[in-house]
Amino acid sequence: MKELLVKLAPAGGFLLLAVLLFVFRWMSDPFWWFSVAALLAAGLVIWEVLGPQLSALWNREYSPRILRGRTIRLGPAAVDLVVFLGLLGLTIAILPEIAQGHRLVNHDHPVHYFKAWQLKESFLEQGRLYGWSHLWYAGYPAQMLYPIGVDLLIIGIWAAGLGFITMSKAYAWAFLLFWFLQGWSLYMVGRATVGRWAGLFAAIFVLSDTASFRFGGWEYAGEWGVWPNSLSIALGMMAVAYLPRVLHDHKSWRPVALFGFWMGCGLITHPMQIMHLAILVPVAALVLIASEAKGSRAVGLIRLGAASGIGALIGALWVLPFLGAKDASENYGVAWRTSFDMGSRLFHANLLEGSWVVPSVLAVFGVLALAFNRQFKHAFLGVMAVVLLGTASTTFLSAFNLVDLSDSFTFVQYQRFSILLKPYAFLAAGFAIVAIFRTAKSPQWQGARGGLLIRFLVVGVLASPIIFGVFDTYRNKGFERRVTLEKNRPYRVERPKAADWLNEQWAKKKPDEFWRTALYVGGHDHGFTDIGARLKMPVYKIGYTPAETFTYKMEARNPTVLKAVNVRYILASKSLPGSQFKLIETFGGLKIYEFKEWTPDPFVVREGKADVTLKSWSDERIVFDLNVDEPGVFQLNVSDFSRWHATLAGEELEITAEPIATEEERSGMMTVPMKKSGELVFEYRSGAREKLAILFFLLGMLLVIFLLIHPALLKRLDPLGAKVASLETRFERPVQLAAAAVISGAVVVALILAAWVPGSKEEDDAERQFDFTSKIHTANVSQKVGARLRHCPWVLGHHVCDEEDYKHVQATFVDIEKSWRRCIWAHPENGRVTQISFNNTPGGTHLRGWYGIANSGKGGSAKVDFKIALDGIVELDEKTKKDDQLHPFELELEKNFSGDVQFQISAPDQGKRHFCFFAETVEYPEK
Structure with a gap:
């Protein structure tokens, strides 16, 4: 002990010097610089003396070590507990008020709260999980189109409180748990793959990540409240933590159960996990085959299949009903980045938009080092990061014609993929940091009392002001959160008063009356959505509502729409202009209009005549008495969905979805023929998928419990696994050939997809002669500036006209008129005419196609001029009329035409002019 104190004496001296310098002038320059330098020197001395003992605590073998004369044995569980408490403490320090139970209410948070409240109050307490709800829009299928994981988490925490906590506190603590789980999941993956220290660094990076809108981190998950995606990724990464043991620990089935459980939880929380699992399995299989062998690869793949199957069974609780109702879901896919743009952003260290540049840069080197490592647990993380990055690009989807192969690929969003990429990138960054600090074990770090100590002092004095700037900025961005809490939200006192007044009016309504209350607080303000938990009547939110993808998600303020959905009162935070609205009550800044x-x-009786009486109204059964004088059409003011059925006097009727005239894109009211008198019944009937989903979920959970509690019962499978391993060894060469054949087959399929030229959207028997989009590489592209032409060379899939990616001319796909279409991207530039020329074009009878501005380019004011010249003569000269609209064209060609075709694009203001066009020459059959 005395010897140890002697060795630590210099450190004590430096610490005392640091305190004296700090106190002497109280943070005055340059005294605090020397104080920081002294602290660094003290740390170096302590590390020299205690470093071997301290590092032993993290040693994988956890063998006994001597520390201050005592034998210390720190097991893995103790280390994990220390990290668990540390990350939990860090999470609470970042979100202290949320830890106290104060609920977030900014942006999407009130919507998620209301969904959880509705699931608890209107569904689970009635003994159902899925079904119809009248509480939003003109009704919608609840729990079928948007995942339920977040809702179940909130309800689970509320239930765990045994009635002593409110749903509001449950929401706050669910969010806190989610934020902690992001860090803990990466630590768990790091522990299983690249080491605890790397996992700990990754955990700190993700907990402090601010990112930006649509790119995860606090800005998106916390500030904007879009946290189901990030939660599902954290759950998926918990599954990844058990992947190495699934593949290599063939004596235990617990990893199989835990992988399946966590992956299943991720699947019911956000559809991004469907893509994650779909990519993870083949990547894991490929890396396993290409990595150094640790046991039987065949047995590992079988176990991976079993684990994925358990995850799919649990995830079926939401995924199966969703797949059956997907046609009623809007597509929110956003094509965002090409591979070129990704490379450009990588060059500028801004690929992970808004994230701290240090882990973003380190991740690049970490991914490369991991991807080429021979160990599976390292290589998997690196290859997975590269695959996620590559497959998220529009270049990949376009090059292999995947959008034409399946509409499912249109749901892919680069932003969502970037959020999924981050855990792998942060783990790679942690791996790179650990690799750097491993130099501490090299001989040059020994003997700190020598020249190295002097260098520490010099560097500490000069660098401390700069280091302070780095870490203070990191603290401000990563650990200080801007939050809007329920306790200080706007209209906190007035809201319950307005809700009580509205409930009083609802109590006074007649039995055969029905009406809704509209909420009007701004187009993208969702702060009033959770007032629905206090109201006894359905609400209709004017303006966009997130966390729901129902096709008939109505949101217009048009009086025709308000009348059609039976709005009586409007709760508003601003004045409502128009003679249709009468101000009848105010509560401070809140106004209630009639x-x-x-x-x-x-x-509505749209045609014919009839006396109609409402007999009963419930969520899933609506009954009328019809006394028909003249046959016609009956419209129920409820949106159509495939589970609704109608009968009139016992006879089944066909339901059609009729739009409200002024709101065609967002409405589809249930309409039936009204032919005779009798009882008209609208009934919501659950499908087989919902029943199977619950059955599969219970089966998956039983399998998890069985494998966790009775793993020994599967010992009988060990001989079978040994036999598979023996056969694999015996037939190693054929197995390698089979693996090579599978990989080669995948490559062949990919080449076929790349060479395949999809058909056009036209449904006729015309024979295509020439597809300009697939032949864009043969075009001569230039830009005319005055009388001067500037050539745009073809470089690796692009006609490069300028540095920015969006100024390139290339084949891609865009979302236009709610459909993804293959086309030639040609963004116009100010003062320039883009010319795309094809020489000796094979002709036909007609040149046809379309042009337009994509959905992503909506909002610009300038019209784009589009011209087509045949052999130098302009035959088409038109301008775009409306954004997100197809402008079809068709030109008749001279017989045996085989000349030059030139497309010219220009606009007075490039703005958001995401212009694209498709063209082909076709031969129409002779009549």
Whole structure:
């Protein structure tokens, strides 16, 4: 002990010097610089003396070590507990008020809260999980189109409180748990793959990540409240933590169960996990085959299949109903980045937009080092990061014609993929940091009392002001959160008063009346959505509502729409102009208007004549008495969905979805023929998928419990696994050939997809002669500036006209008129005419196609001029009329035409002019 104190004496001296310098002038320059330098020197001395003993605590073997004369044995569980408490403490320090139970209420948070409240109050307490709800829009299928994982987590925490906590506190603590789980999941993956220290660094990076809108981190998950995606990724990474043991620990089935459990939880939390699992399995298989062998690869792949199967069974709780109802879901896919743009952003260290540049840069080197490592647990992380990055690009989807192969690929979003990429990138960054600090074990770090100590002092004095700037900025961005909490939200006192007044009016309504209350607080403001938990009547939110993808998600303020959905009162935070609205009550800054044209009847007799009486109204059964004088059409003011069925006097009727005239894109009211008198019944009938989903979920959970509690019961499979391993060894060469054949087959399929030229959207028997999009590489592209032409050379898939990617001319696909279409991207530039020329074009009878501005380019004011010249003569000269609209064209060609075709694009203001066009020459059959 005395010898140890002697060795640590210099460190004590430096610490005392640091304190004296700090106190002497209280943070005055340059005294605190020397104080920091002294602290660094003290740390170096302590590391020299205690470093071997301290590092032993993290040693993988956890063998006994002597520390201050005592034998210390620190097991893995103790280390994990220390890290667990540390990360939990860090999470609480970042979100202290949320830890106290104060709920976030900014942006999407009130929507998620209301969904959880509705699931608990209107579904689970009635003994159902899925079904119809009238509480939003003109009704919608609840729990079927948007995942339920977040809702179940909130309800689970509320239930765990045994009635002593409110749903509001449960929401706050669910969010806190989610934020902690992001860090803990990466530590767990690091522990299983690249080491605890790397996992710990990755955990700190993800907990402090601010990112930006649509790119995860605090800005998206916390500030904007879009946290189901990030939660599902954290759950998926918990599954990844058990992947090495699934593949290599053939004596235990617990990893198989835990992988399946966590992956299943991720699947019911966000559809991004479907893509994650679909990519993870083949990548893991490929890397396993290409890595150094540790046991039987065949047995490992079988176990991976079993683990994925368990995850799919659990995930079926939401995925299976969703797949059956997907046609009623809007596509929110956003094509964002090409591979060129990704490379450009990588050059500028901004690929992970808004994330701290240090881990972003280190991740590049970490990924490369991991990808080429021979160990599976290292190589998997590196290859997975590269695959996620590559497959998220629009270049990949376009080059292999995947969008034409399946509409499912249109749901791919680069932003979502970047959020999924981050855990792998942060782990790679942690791996790179650990690799750098491993130099501490090299001989040059020994003997700190020598020249190295002097260098520490010099560097500490000069660099401390700069280091302070780095870490203070990191603290401000990574650990200080801007939050809006329920306790200080706007109209906190007025909201319950307004809700009580509205509930009083609902209590006074007649039995056969039906009406809704509209919420009007701004187009993208969702802060009032959770007031639905206090109201007894359905609500209609004016403006966009997130966390729901129903096709008929109505949101217009048009009086025709308000009348059609039976709006009576409007709770507003701003004035409502128009003679249709009458201000009848105010609560501070809140206003309640009555819609003068409201109707108490939740139906319309569109044609014919009939006396209609509402007999009963519930979520899934609506009954009317019809006394028909003249046959016609009956419209129920409820949106259509495939599970609804209608009968009139016992006879099944066909339901059609009829739009409201002024809101065609967002409405589809249930309409049936009204032929005779009798009882008209609209009934929501659950499908087989919902029943199977619950059955599969229970089966998956039973398998997890069985494998966790009774792993020994599967010992009988060990001989079978040994036999498979023996056969694999015996037939090693054929197995390698089979693996090579599978990989080669995949490459052949990819080449076929790349060479395949999809058909056009036209449904006729015309014979295509020439597809300009697939032949864009043969074009001569230039830009005319005055009388001067500037050539745009063809470089690796692009006609490069400028540095920015969006100024390149290339084949891609865009979302236009709610459909993804293959086309030639040609963004116009100010003062320039882009010319795309094809020489000796094979002709036909007609040149046809379309042009337009993609959905992503909506909002610009300038019209784009589009011209087509045949052999130098302009035959088409038109301008775009409306964004996100196809402008078809068709030109008749001279017989045996085989000349030059030139497309010219220009606009007075390039703005958001995401212009694209498709063209082909075709031969129409002779009549």
